[in-house]
Amino acid sequence: MDPLSVLKTMWRYKWVSVPMVLVTVLACAYGLLWAPGTYESKATFALAMPKVPTDLEIEADPDLADVNQDNPYLRWRDTSLLAQVVIARVHSVEVADRLEAEGLDADYDLVPPDGTGSGMMNLTVTAESPETASMAAVILSEEFDRIMNDVQKINGADDSYLIESIPVSGPTPPEEVFSSRLRSTAVLGAGGVVLLLGAVSLAQSIDRVRRRSQPSKGTQRGDARSAAHAGTLDNNGTPSSQGSVTAKQPLPIHGPADFEVGADGDGRGVRATDVNRASVGANADAAPLVGADQGAQDARRVHASANR
Template sequence: MDPLSVLKTMWTHKWVTVPMVLLIGLACAYSMLWAPRTYESTATFALAMPKIPTEQELEEEPSLAKLNADNPYLRWQDTSLLAQVVIDRVNSAEVHEGLVERGLEGEYELSPPDGTSSGLMKLTVSADSKQSARDTVGFLSAEFSRILYEVQKVNQADDLYVIDALPVSGPTPAEEIFSSRLRSTLLIGAAGLVVLFGVVSLAESVRAARQRSRSRAEQRAAGATESTKETGTWVTAADPALRGNAPDLPVLGRQTASVPVPVAPVPDDRAHGRESPKVPAHAAR
């Protein structure tokens, strides 16, 4: 559809368009200026592989050979499997209940940075306040370390053979996520425009329906007038004095129209040198 036609239609229904545009503008302004903010805090960890004793070290220190080295996650060349297990445990209902008990709210995500399997784990927390974001990332960092340790002790492996989580950065100070505020504003604006176009379309449909009804009524009235002209004639009183100022009235029913009969003019005998016949006096009387 032509944009000019859309604008013209919207202006035609300005009694709907103007209030809707004002409401959308106020909603977007509220979302941008006064709506609740979202703050984010992050923490990054590195999964460090343990230093496994060599054969020579085991021979030199027999006590090392007696340690339990049955850590199932050391059978893989990297820490991708361990990272996935820890992620699933951190996202479990157990950790969520711990957040609720401490009155902490917000959303969080634990994943390798940019989806890589480099041994780094990034914890991202978003909350409605700075304090809540800091407290939540602190609690989840402790839970991450605890779960990482527990899953490796499934076979009671000695701590020497446990993969450690080394803090790399964070928890960072909570900062506002401006993109979240902008995204909310755009969503409100888009939803408002959809509602606006829907209301204008409804108003246009009502207007078109009224025009069709008016056109049909005018066509019926015009048809009735044509029918009256075909089946009726105008009758006028012969004497204007009797009619006065009364208008001509249609008489329904088919009428016989009077056709004037031509009358031949009376010849003038004097014009031809003949005299008119004389009428006797007694006949004249």
């Protein structure tokens, strides 16, 4: 179906399509201008390796040798392993329960920056209000630092041997994400279009059923004409199921009523009226409806024969 046919069909059923279009436009306007927005707050952290004492420093200060150096994440040359562990812990149920306990309904994500290696972490918090986004970003930043220390001290390592988390930026002031409004508007618009097409299709189906259930005017006129020809219309002008019987009525014969036409076989006089009645009675079964002109012609023919 081409777009022009769709537009013609929608205009044909404009009593359905026009209200649906207005509702869709109002819904899109609401989603774009007045619907609750989404606010976002961000924070960035850098992971710095600790300064491990050298052998000369340990010889100069023997107490440094007694410090617990057992940080399992220092066995890797970078912070990639620690970053993956911290990401998994931040997205755990434990952190989500703390946000819920604070009455904060927010979504968040902690990932390394795109296109960079290890050593940087980006925290993004989204919520339906700027206050919720700001408070959730602060709490998640605290949880990030706490988890960093907990996972590195699993073996009791000293603080001087821990990988340090350095705040680079944030938490930033919450900013509205305009793309969320666009997504809401697009969803409302798509839903309105689906409802519009469904309403027009339903109206078209109802119209087809109604047309099939009602006979056309041409059919009614044809039935009335046939019934009138058969003489079987009832009081409402509709064909009756019972046929009517037309009584056979002898038509009067116009012309001279009494005159002698001659003698019959017995020598008695025959009146023209008797001849006409005999003629009509003989033809009554063959032709029940005889016109007045035909009767007059029969009378003149009998009269002429008698004169001969």
